[in-house]
Amino acid sequence: MSTYERGQALSEKVNPGMEDALRARYDALVPGLSRTVVDVAYGQFYARGGVDEKTRLLATIAALTALGAQTRPQLKVNIGSARAVGATREEICEIIFQMTLYGGFPAMINAMNAAIEVFEAEEKETPDE
Amino acid sequence: MSTYERGQALSEKVNPGMEDALRARYDALVPGLSRTVVDVAYGQFYARGGVDEKTRLLATIAALTALGAQTRPQLKVNIGSARAVGATREEICEIIFQMTLYGGFPAMINAMNAAIEVFEAEEKETPDE
Amino acid sequence: MSTYERGQALSEKVNPGMEDALRARYDALVPGLSRTVVDVAYGQFYARGGVDEKTRLLATIAALTALGAQTRPQLKVNIGSARAVGATREEICEIIFQMTLYGGFPAMINAMNAAIEVFEAEEKETPDE
Amino acid sequence: MSTYERGQALSEKVNPGMEDALRARYDALVPGLSRTVVDVAYGQFYARGGVDEKTRLLATIAALTALGAQTRPQLKVNIGSARAVGATREEICEIIFQMTLYGGFPAMINAMNAAIEVFEAEEKETPDE
Amino acid sequence: MSTYERGQALSEKVNPGMEDALRARYDALVPGLSRTVVDVAYGQFYARGGVDEKTRLLATIAALTALGAQTRPQLKVNIGSARAVGATREEICEIIFQMTLYGGFPAMINAMNAAIEVFEAEEKETPDE
Amino acid sequence: MSTYERGQALSEKVNPGMEDALRARYDALVPGLSRTVVDVAYGQFYARGGVDEKTRLLATIAALTALGAQTRPQLKVNIGSARAVGATREEICEIIFQMTLYGGFPAMINAMNAAIEVFEAEEKETPDE
Numbered sequence: 025m026s027t028y029e030r031g032q033a034l035s036e037k038v039n040p041g042m043e044d045a046l047r048a049r050y051d052a053l054v055p056g057l058s059r060t061v062v063d064v065a066y067g068q069f070y071a072r073g074g075v076d077e078k079t080r081l082l083a084t085i086a087a088l089t090a091l092g093a094q095t096r097p098q099l100k101v102n103i104g105s106a107r108a109v110g111a112t113r114e115e116i117c118e119i120i121f122q123m124t125l126y127g128g129f130p131a132m133i134n135a136m137n138a139a140i141e142v143f144e145a146e147e148k149e150t151p152d153e
Numbered sequence: 154m155s156t157y158e159r160g161q162a163l164s165e166k167v168n169p170g171m172e173d174a175l176r177a178r179y180d181a182l183v184p185g186l187s188r189t190v191v192d193v194a195y196g197q198f199y200a201r202g203g204v205d206e207k208t209r210l211l212a213t214i215a216a217l218t219a220l221g222a223q224t225r226p227q228l229k230v231n232i233g234s235a236r237a238v239g240a241t242r243e244e245i246c247e248i249i250f251q252m253t254l255y256g257g258f259p260a261m262i263n264a265m266n267a268a269i270e271v272f273e274a275e276e277k278e279t280p281d282e
Numbered sequence: 283m284s285t286y287e288r289g290q291a292l293s294e295k296v297n298p299g300m301e302d303a304l305r306a307r308y309d310a311l312v313p314g315l316s317r318t319v320v321d322v323a324y325g326q327f328y329a330r331g332g333v334d335e336k337t338r339l340l341a342t343i344a345a346l347t348a349l350g351a352q353t354r355p356q357l358k359v360n361i362g363s364a365r366a367v368g369a370t371r372e373e374i375c376e377i378i379f380q381m382t383l384y385g386g387f388p389a390m391i392n393a394m395n396a397a398i399e400v401f402e403a404e405e406k407e408t409p410d411e
Numbered sequence: 412m413s414t415y416e417r418g419q420a421l422s423e424k425v426n427p428g429m430e431d432a433l434r435a436r437y438d439a440l441v442p443g444l445s446r447t448v449v450d451v452a453y454g455q456f457y458a459r460g461g462v463d464e465k466t467r468l469l470a471t472i473a474a475l476t477a478l479g480a481q482t483r484p485q486l487k488v489n490i491g492s493a494r495a496v497g498a499t500r501e502e503i504c505e506i507i508f509q510m511t512l513y514g515g516f517p518a519m520i521n522a523m524n525a526a527i528e529v530f531e532a533e534e535k536e537t538p539d540e
Numbered sequence: 541m542s543t544y545e546r547g548q549a550l551s552e553k554v555n556p557g558m559e560d561a562l563r564a565r566y567d568a569l570v571p572g573l574s575r576t577v578v579d580v581a582y583g584q585f586y587a588r589g590g591v592d593e594k595t596r597l598l599a600t601i602a603a604l605t606a607l608g609a610q611t612r613p614q615l616k617v618n619i620g621s622a623r624a625v626g627a628t629r630e631e632i633c634e635i636i637f638q639m640t641l642y643g644g645f646p647a648m649i650n651a652m653n654a655a656i657e658v659f660e661a662e663e664k665e666t667p668d669e
Numbered sequence: 670m671s672t673y674e675r676g677q678a679l680s681e682k683v684n685p686g687m688e689d690a691l692r693a694r695y696d697a698l699v700p701g702l703s704r705t706v707v708d709v710a711y712g713q714f715y716a717r718g719g720v721d722e723k724t725r726l727l728a729t730i731a732a733l734t735a736l737g738a739q740t741r742p743q744l745k746v747n748i749g750s751a752r753a754v755g756a757t758r759e760e761i762c763e764i765i766f767q768m769t770l771y772g773g774f775p776a777m778i779n780a781m782n783a784a785i786e787v788f789e790a791e792e793k794e795t796p797d798e
Contacts, residue, residue, distance in 0.1 A: 064254075065254055069250070069251055069253065069254055070251075072247060072250075072251075073247075074243045074244065074246075074247035075211070075243070075244045075247040075248060079208050079211055079244070079248070080247070080248070080251055082204070082208055082211075082212050083211050083212045083214070083215035083248045083251065083252075084215065084251065084254075084255065085212070086212035086213065086215045086216045087215045087216050087218070087219035087252055087255050087256065088219075088255060089216070090216035090217075090219060090220055091219055091220070091255065091256075095255070098255075114203045114204070115203065115204045115208070117203075118201060118202075118203040118204040118209070119204060119208070119209070119212045121198070121201070122198055122199075122201075122209055122212060122213065123212075123216055124198065125193075125194055125198050125213075126213065126216050126217060126220065126224070126227075127216065127220075
């Protein structure tokens with residue numbers, strides 16, 4: 025299986041329709057952009073082993089928190105993915121809170137707000153949770 | 154137990170002598186700096202529960218990798234701490250490698266080099282490992 | 283007086299109701315978040331002596347300007363606090379302008395726009411100023 | 412010709428009315444801000460020779476992409492300027508895409524979205540293009 | 541030809557021996573790291589068309605300048621590569637200087653110093669240039 | 670008096686010989702670099718009024734601390750300049766310590782170390798201070 029195929033399998037599982045959406049929006053401008061995202065981000069990074077999926081996602085949330093608001097959309101996607109592989113709200117928020125020490129208080133508060141938006145959207149989808 | 158006492162217990166366990174070293178170097182310039190580091194970083198952040206210690210440290214390594222070379226000394230300290238609580242070299246390096254997607258290739262390579270320095274120092278201390 | 287009590291006294295003076303607002307929004311997710319913000323940010327940093335309050339706030343505005351748009355909400359809070367302890371608009375804007383040299387022109391313009399929003403809100407509150 | 416006059420000639424050519432807009436918005440707060448922007452940014456940097464104008468603008472787009480969302484308004488201005496001196500959409504998007512390696516995937520996607528907004532605005536202005 | 545093969549061809553041309561060096565240093569820790577660098581950075585980014593190679597490298601130099609000292613080793617590699625595809629010292633230095641506007645004066649001076657080191661090494665190799 | 674002349678007067682006062690050193694090192698690569706640094710940084714920013722010189726320098730130290738290690742040489746220059754216009758060690762260190770909240774603990778410690786180097790150099794020059 026090529027890294028692209030491995031990436032497709034994973035991206036369709038965690039973000040169904042993403043490759044098509046990227047292709048429709050970006051590939052006319054940058055031929056192959058969607059394929060590179062799927063091959064590289066999913067096939068050559070996220071699909072690796074060596075560390076469990078939840079830890080990988082919590083570590084990503086940590087980095088996006090510390091990097092600040094410029095990565096807010098991706099932060100929310102990763103918080104959603106972490107929830108999907110079993111991370112609790114508490115675990116996610118603890119990791120964000122820890123980043124106060126490295127990214128400062130504003131970065132932490134901004135990321136907490138992003139997490140709350142994700143959690144609120146969950147509740148709309150599954151009000152009995 | 155105050156957050157300062159909780160911080161002292163943890164910092165003495167994972168970095169023995171650190172508070173004394175901070176006090177000797179910095180407190181004449183900023184009275185209480187060492188106490189704030191111990192109380193805040195260790196007592197009010199690292200000593201929290203809600204997520205296991207290893208995940209907390211791997212997430213910290215992720216963030217310091219993405220933030221780049223300016224945090225190299227702290228990155229090495231956290232890699233050492235992650236090793237001390239049972240993180241394998243593979244787990245640490247996988248988390249660093251994942252950061253290519255968010256911090257870029259230079260940040261990843263720089264952090265890999267920091268990790269290698271920590272691992273080499275381990276081998277000098279415990280050649281039979 | 284504990285650092286938490288010292289922080290409470292200061293935060294209630296400069297941002298009345300802030301601790302309650304933080305507690306209501308965040309403490310269910312991160313137990314004690316509001317207390318740590320008050321204890322650390324206000325009690326162990328802002329309430330320190332050694333430099334006058336206005337200089338401390340102007341220096342904070344400088345840093346948030348140079349760090350860029352990700353800290354915009356906190357930048358506005360600190361501009362408001364600097365006004366409250368007597369900083370003139372001219373002083374605040376001079377400090378922001380100076381940051382062109384270190385954070386670049388975009389960061390400076392973004393921070394000037396944040397300052398203008400704070401000043402316009404002041405005029406709505408006190409139209410005779 | 413002074414650097415200020417050289418800057419005025421260039422800024423009026425590429426961004427007509429910009430100096431007046433800056434003066435009206437900022438000079439009461441920071442006397443001379445508009446003049447410094449025109450003199451420095453346009454007269455002492457953009458108007459330099461040594462590299463062709465298109466490369467200078469593409470390099471600027473690269474840097475603003477890697478620096479992340481905090482420079483979005485300036486990124487859009489520079490994409491527009493690059494188009495005005497003959498850069499194709501393909502060239503602009505290739506340069507943005509290349510930045511994945513240095514600023515990470517989120518920074519690249521954010522900048523692609525800014526470029527798309529500029530291109531869509533072009534199409535509204537010149538529907539036959 | 542796969543993206544990995546395309547990347548190998550390019551990396552062997554511009555940085556002979558690089559893949560072997562990466563493999564020797566990193567692949568025991570992160571299996572496949574060297575292959576991903578070659579496939580992704582060279583095969584899926586640097587080897588793309590759509591913009592000429594010199595502009596692509598100058599844009600990369602711009603971004604690494606603006607990102608600051610943490611990318612110094614990579615900045616030097618890219619300055620060397622830009623020289624190899626025909627960029628003049630003047631072009632490289634103009635692009636670095638332009639970054640004053642976005643990364644600030646310290647970032648510009650640091651990158652100029654990196655360029656000077658590359659140029660001095662060139663002179664040692666080819667004293668008659 | 671032109672902004673360049675104003676910058677020369679100030680730079681010769683606070684950093685005698687700096688313009689000549691910049692000219693010797695950089696102007697062959699970027700014609701006029703030294704003049705732009707003197708005109709812009711000193712003439713159009715540092716020499717402005719509206720806020721006292723000490724506050725301007727302390728604010729600059731704050732920003733360079735928060736921006737991290739990449740600006741270390743410039744941080745040391747500004748700490749020296751702040752000392753020259755009367756800032757106490759306590760004031761400088763308090764401002765650096767305050768930046769923990771915005772740039773994180775590693776940035777603060779790195780800047781404290783830079784300050785200590787400046788203070789140690791002072792003591793060598795003036796052992797009786």
